[in-house]
Amino acid sequence: MTAETRILRLHVNGSDVDVAAPSHWTLLEVVRYRLGLTGTKQGCDKGDCGACTLLVDGRARLSCITLAGDAVGHRVTTIEGLVTKDGLDLLQRTFDEAGALQCGFCQPGMIVAARACLDAKPEATRAEVKEALASNLCRCTGYTKIFEAVEQAVRAGRAAHTNGPASLVGDSAALAGGRR
Amino acid sequence: MSAGKLPADRADPLQHARSPNRTFGPQPPGAQFEVVGKRSRKVDAAGKATGEARYTDDLALPGMLHGKTLRSPHPHARIKRIDTAKAEALPGVLGVVTGAEMPVRFGVIPWTQDETALAVDKVRFIGDPVAAVAAVDEETAQAALRLIEVDYELLTPLFDPAEALARKDVVIHEGNKHGNVTKEVLLEFGDPDGALARSDFVVEDDYEFHGTAHAPIETHVALARYGSDGVLTLWSATQIPHYVHRELARVLDLPAPQIRVIQPHLGGAFGGKSDPFSLEFCAAKLAIKTRRPVKFLYTREEEFYAHRGRHPMQMRFKTGMTKDGRLTAVDSKILIDGGAYSSFGLVTTYYSGQLLTGPHDLPNYRFHSTRVFTNKPPCGPKRGHGSVQPRFALEVQLDRLAEKAGLDPIEVRRRNFQGAYTTTVNGQRVTSNGFDQCLAQVEAASGWKARRGKLGRGKGLGCAGSMYISGTNYCVYPNDMPQAGIQIKVDRSGLVTVFSGASDIGQGSNTVVATIVAEELGLRLEDVRVVAADSDLCPVDLGAYSSRITFMVGNAAIHAARKLRKLVQQAVAEEWGVAPERVALAGGFAFDLEERARVVSSAKAFHLAEAKFETLGATGSYNTPNLGGDYRGGTIGASPAYSFTACVAEVDVDLETGEVRVPHVWTSHDCGRALNPVLVEGQIEGSAYMGFGEVFLESHAVNQYGLTTRPNLLDYTIPTALDCPEFHASIVESLDPEGPYGAKEAGEGPLHPTIPAIANAIHDACGIWLTKLPFTPAKVLAALQAKAKADAASGGTRGGASGGASGGALGGDQGGKR
Amino acid sequence: MLRLEPFAFAKPQTTDEALALLARHGAKAKLIAGGTDLLPNLKHGLYEPEVVIALSDLAELRGVAVNGAGELEIGAMTTLEEVERAALVRARAPGLAQAAAAVAGPTQRTMGTLGGNVCLDTRCVWINQSHFWRQSLGFCLKKDGTVCHVVKGGKSCVAAASNDTATLLVALRARLTIRSAAATREVAIADFYKADGAMNLRLAPDELLTRITVPAPAPQGTWSGYAKLRPRASIDFPRLSVGVAWTTQQDGTFADATVVVSAIAATPRVIAGIGELLRGRRPDDLAALLAAGEKARSVVTPLTNIDGDPQWRRAMVPVFVKRSFLAGARGGA
CATH class of the missing domain: 1.10.150.120 ([2Fe-2S]-binding domain)
Known part of the structure; x- marks a missing residue:
């Protein structure tokens, strides 16, 4: 079937952001290739290595096996989000x-x-x-x-x-x- | 030659250097080291911790297309027809390329170039690249692959190296002069047969080393742009940008000056990114064809097909010893499973023998190594290239002989220590050698004397030693130019920029370069920035392999920085009206050694020098002295300096299941001078970790169909945080006379002894000799049961009857637990 | 990167809404709970759904409680980490906490749910691979093909149940509440599974597992324990999965005992005759435990559907039966 693209309202690193992405995209694909937050890495394709780990509501989550749509309504924090105006984590x-x-x-x-x-x-x-x-x-x-x-x-x-x-x-x- | 004494003909080990004026040596440039030897942070670490550091897949260009590769589903087949029309017609597809468009063969080693970017007439393993597509997104490119039609004529596949050697009717590379043999080396030094015949003890066993993969967390990725100026720029996750540059020019038939190769931050390599790979050519070709930037990002599965991992080896080893524990001779015969292409296989074949002649004094030696092609993903260099496998065999045999001689395994290694400043039986010049200190360190740290034999049932300690090269003077393409180069530029702000050809693959070479330049110019580390691995900006370096960078690029950095240092000292000295020797550079200042109050900032000192000498800059380079034995292949494995390692492992064998826990690994490594001890420790720990994984958990193999059995990070089990031993790293600084401030390699050597130390510890724990890697619990348990049976048959736990050699274990000519 | 094939995505806000979506899309839909099993399988092309329905917002399916009968009721969307840490579970069914803690790695357990683990698809070295890989050998019985690569000439799929918690839930005689838009039913977990590796769940396309009920009358009324064989201490699926449950008599000897062995075939296997064998023996009687293990070994046949020497895996059955009992007696997760 052809891809269905939707506007997702995500809350990433403290800000709301609207992003257009195909429904079948993972959270990893959206943060890396739509939001340009390339600090989160792709290593194994399918949740075996942890390189794509980010935080959802403060809990570790494998973003390469999380659908982006599933993150709507939750707080997403990437490695970039650990840096605040006070400096590095x-x-x-x-x-x-x-x-x-x-x-x-x-x-x-x-x-x-x-x-x-x-x-x-x-x-x-x-x-x-x-x-x-x-x-x-x-x-x-x-x-x-x-x-x-x-x-x-x-x-x-x-x-x-x-x-x-x-x-x-x-x-x-x-x-x-x-x-x- | 006696240990620790400088022989007359080697009184000045630099006398052989091609540029004899570059006497760097172990001494600091100033009164003492200011930057070298400190536990400084890496120059690129902060960006890696915050996610700012850009790796190749983090780059995106406007209008960028995504490439995908069609791969062979057959292990051995002739391509009869490829039809890409339907794929090209798919909306969103902008370009398709097949092997016919890039028929030029490539390979790092000029005399064994047998790869093409995409298969031209044959495929040789499941996963061999056949065609490539560039499309607006990866999903479309993937869909296009399914529309490419390929007709194959199936050929008999060969998966077993012994069969590949024997079969004359099936040839994997037509035109290869020796059937399926890619390289055969037989070298003999001294009188191994006579020495073995005269030995008090001889052991002869078969050993097997299995295939293992690098599994860097970043897979292969390449991004190409073909500009309107006709310049092709390739960003690639490679550890050998210079060879990629050369091969791109040849394969694409593009003038080399029109190509720029850049290596961004690299997410691990371990040797796995040391060949040019299909995706680099395909990205470039499709960028040229489509006039759009094209990126290829391999899936994890594709990374396992691209492979070039550790060669499986079947090794027959025969080793002799005298009653007092002196090694008499080694005779080895090794069959090497090369997989489908040559890669670095010529070097592997030599390294499987040439790197075994230290740190133990080996007076007589023969090795006969044969590498064959099989229809499997190609093998190549992995950390400890070529020598990890035979080192396993040799170090286990040393323990077997020690047992026969009734000697402590560490004592045996101590008695055979070859010493410093000597020449090995195969003509390798050994300079500094701290192996005896390494042994002493692991012996003390592990509590060897007090604890060995007293740990309880199923627990034991084992040791092993090894040596490795710090680069080699064998240049893969013949030329007289330097092997490493550095260029330095000075800004009026006081910032110094160093242009380095070296590939920082995580080992910290940029930090090493910055450390050296800061030391020489009296700067703080943060006043030095390193720009690396960009063919437009940086001088040529041959790449991150053979553990060559610290030694070679480090010396080039000293060479360049000293030229600049001299200019600065001279300018400041003239300004002050003193002799240049009185001007010291340190900590971001230039000061008068005799009148300490007289001081200027480094920036000011640079201004004075720039005013006096015009725009400041310097180049430096390094080339190896003439080294190696005077015979064919004598330069392969000849290194300007060797590193040495000793290791003790502690094991805890679960006698019910055969599972082995390794609570501790102590590794002591002689790296000459530790330019940054944190980096050296990291290399030691990482090496020991990788060896540990190879012993128990990791296996790269194909099934009966030729399909890679574990092409992902779930099935190819690399150790997790919960599996690893506590790694205890310690450093011995033997100060090499030619290394930068005495430094030698640290990145590969420390892996070697981990594996045999664990094997020897398992024997210490429960009396079994394991000879076939990996040590799966099934094999361990089978060996335990065979031993129990043999012990029962002989009516005691110290039975001498030979049990069945099942599961890769030797029968029990050994006693039980002491 | 390995990309997913396109599908539509829905995230219902109530269970009824989810059931309505299921009723509409039926077999064309796939449910996603934690996603740790579904997403890799989707990336491998094992399913081709038109719509993926996310259950993550269904808070009503999340949580652990005790019902009027003194049984544990666990919402299907309760994460494995929550199961592992829940005081109620640790007190009443410590073996279940142990099994939940043994699933994959810590991050997978913050994502994965108990319901998802109960419904985990069967696994085999010949199926959990990419489309390209499976195509290269002509596919297999479980999907797209007609041959079995494990059993020569085999006509039914032998992919193995690989869910740690299911092993223990079978031993504890748990019941599952299954809902569709039309009806609600309850089924004994042992009857939920069928001996077909291609699809081992008795679950209609419009049905949703909502609750797991564990008979665990009072703390330590029933003992339970879990042991798992795997190459690494984290991430891996089981190469052998053993769960045990037992009750004791006044004198502390076994009254009844159940041994379940999994990661062998399509269903967790209840070993017959263990109760009789152990009755009257003490739980710390290692010889008795090993005898129970031998009984289990005599009836299971590990295959090459799972990586690791089958003969050795078989030899490990008694060891892991013993260790399950010891883990249960020790308690804790």
């Missing part, structure tokens, strides 16, 4: 500082999955982090530095909680310097 900074980014291709999905994990469990242990990231494949790192990055964010988050927001960069003070 803590995890975006700790992934950098810990050396978790090699080719970087799995990392947008990995970082948003980690964000969902820490939002639910700010004190996640390494075992819980491993469990939370187990839908996201990384081919470069062996995950070691990814775990370290999330743990670093847990520590920084704890410091912020104890000492107030001013210390958000406390644990990763070095992050504040350098190129940012």
Whole structure:
């Protein structure tokens, strides 16, 4: 049958956006090829690798096996949406500082999955982090530095909680310097 | 030659260099290192963390078309007819191309070019590209493929390499001089037969290494634009832009100056993006035909057809040892399953033998390797190209011999350490060598002495060692030009831009280049920007393969930066009226070493130099010294420096199921100098991870019809966060005399010992020798049961009776758990 | 990228609206719950719907409650993660929480639903592949073809039930509420499945699974446990799926016990005679558990429909029966 194109009202990274897309398009296709939010990656075509992970209502979701129409009425957050006027998300900074980014291709999905994990469990242990990231494949790192990055964010988050927001960069003070 | 002593003829290891004035060496440019050796962040990491970094599929051009490839459903067939009329007539289709339009054969190795962009007369595996379509969207292109009619005459397919070798009636490449043999190498050094005959202990076994895939998370993707100026621009997820450039010119019959190849951010490669691929030619050809930009994005399944993964090898190894644990000889015969095309197979065939002559002193050696064509996706270079497979066999045999000699496996490797500054039996020049320290590190970190044999039932420790090249002086196309080049430009703002030909494939080569230039020019890392892998802008580099970039491009960067440094020092010195040696560059300043208060910013120093010497810039390059044995193939595998690795793995075998858990892998790697320890650790951890996956989980194979059995990331099971061991990486810095500040490779070497260390640990845990990869739980359990049977038959747990060698395990001439 | 073939999309706001759409489109429609099974299969061309009907807005089909009879009632659209974490499920049917937690990976479980898992299509190494791949071997019995690549000369499809939760729900004798625009019916889950890999559900094209009812009278009235064989600790479908449920007598010995083995053939298989075998034995009597496992092994025949050596998978049956009992006795998810 021929494609049926519709206007979808999506809520992406804090804004409503109307986008025309065929009904059979996935959320991944719409964010990448209609909205130009190419931070969310395509890796396996069918929900096996996690590179396309983004957040829907704050929960991790595989956008390559989510129909765009199914996201209508929900809050979609992509990796780009983690950057606010206050700067990068803590995890975006700790992934950098810990050396978790090699080719970087799995990392947008990995970082948003980690964000969902820490939002639910700010004190996640390494075992819980491993469990939370187990839908996201990384081919470069062996995950070691990814775990370290999330743990670093847990520590920084704890410091912020104890000492107030001013210390958000406390644990990763070095992050504040350098190129940012 | 004795360990650690510089032989007289190698007193200056640089004496062989073609440009002897470039004595870089391990020393810092200033009093101490300011940037090198620091745990700095990668120069491109922030953009990757935020999603800003643009990979090839993230690019879109106005009017861009989408390409799709029609592939052969038959493993071996002659094409009788192709009719594309109906596809061309489909609304939304703007172009169709077939093999007849691009008949020129290509391939990275000039003497084995046997691929065409699309099949011309034959298809040789299921998935071989046959035709390509460009349409307004992927759905339309896909629909058009179904309208292309192809008549095939089916031919007998060959899937088994032994059959391919034996059959003379079925030839996969007509015109190949040696039937289905793509390359055969027989090299002998010393007297292996005599030495084996004189050995106190000899083991001879068959080993099998299966096919494995790179499985980078980014699949192949290429975007081509043919401008009104007649310039073809290709953005491609390649790790060898220079070869793609050359082959595009040949295949498209387009003058090379009219072609620009750009490698954007790359989502993993591991060797899998080291050939030119069909989609690069098809995107380019269809862009020319349609005058519209064309993008091809391979599906995951297509990535498995394009393959070039690790070669399956069947290996017979015979190794001898003296009573006191000294290695006497190795004799190997290897059958290599090449798949449908040559790819880098000529090199693979040599590497399967040439890279085994360290870190253990091997006095007598023969290898006889034969690569054959089969009707399967072609094999090629994967991380640890050609040598991961035989290294598995050799390191397991070392443990078997250690057991016979009653020696500790680490002690055996220590006794056979070849030392630094020596020449191997096959004529390779070894410079710095920290393997003994690597062994000591993993021995200590794993608690080897205290814990081995005391971990309990089904648990064990195993070790292995290895060496790998830091680039090779074998240039795939003969020329006398440098292998690596760097160009530096200075802005009046103080920013330095480095133009590097190297492909950053995630390993961090842009960071390495920036680190070196910042160190030499006394800048902060953030004052250096790297522009890389763009044929219009950057000097030629041969590509990201053979672990060559840190060594070669790093040296080119030092070479360029030092020229510039000299100009800056001279200009500042004249301004101050002091000798140039007094001017130091560090931390974004130039200052007087004797009068510290006298200081200017780097930007100001650059202004002085620009005023004095005109527009500032510098080029630098690197070429290898003349290396290698004086025999045919002697340069293949000859490297200016070798890296060394030792590994200890801990296993926990589930005796009920045969499943093996690996709680820890300790890997210590001699990378010369760690220019950035975070990057080196990342390479060590990633290598160990990849080796671990190959041992248990990953298998690239075809079924009885020739169809790839697991062409997706659900069935081709790469390890998840929950499967991986804890990887413990440590670094040994042996400081190579020719490497940039003493650096050597780190990206491929550390994979090698992971696999045999795990195999040896399984033996330590439960007394079985596994010789056929992958170690599926079914195989492990079969071996455990065979051993139990043999033990029972001999009436004890230390039985010497030979059990059946079922499931890829050797019979029990070994005892049970100590 | 692997693209979907075109279809229309509907997202009803009520169950009645969904049922009306189903009544209108029937076999030309496909329902999408979490999408983790449907979307890959659509991308592989296993279905060719004209319309896809999304159930995601049907809040009324979501949630876990206890009914008047003390049974667990779980809405079909409750996600697997919610099932895994629900205190009611963990207390009354811990094996179901274990089975839900064993499905795929964490992200798939935030998407996938219990109803979707119960209705998961059967799987086979020869079918869960692209159209090109299947075309290259001339397709197969399950779709578009006439031959079976697993059983030479086979005339009925042997694709395997691969849903972790179904194994356990069969062991717990769960019931399914199935609605159409015309009627509502309830069926024992064991009767919901039929031994045809091509279509193993007794579900009419206009019907919708709305609720799963689990007899779980009181905490620890019924014990249950789950064990799964798979290559990786995440993402993978089962290569062997074993669920057990049992009740105990006053002295703690078995009163009755059920063993269900799946990922073998088109339906989860209830192993006959386990109750008799185990009655009076203790749940920590490993020899008794292995004997139950041997009984299961003697009646199941793993095939090459699933990756992994069939002989070895068969040998693993007793081990995983034992481990299911041990997991149940241990409790927790």
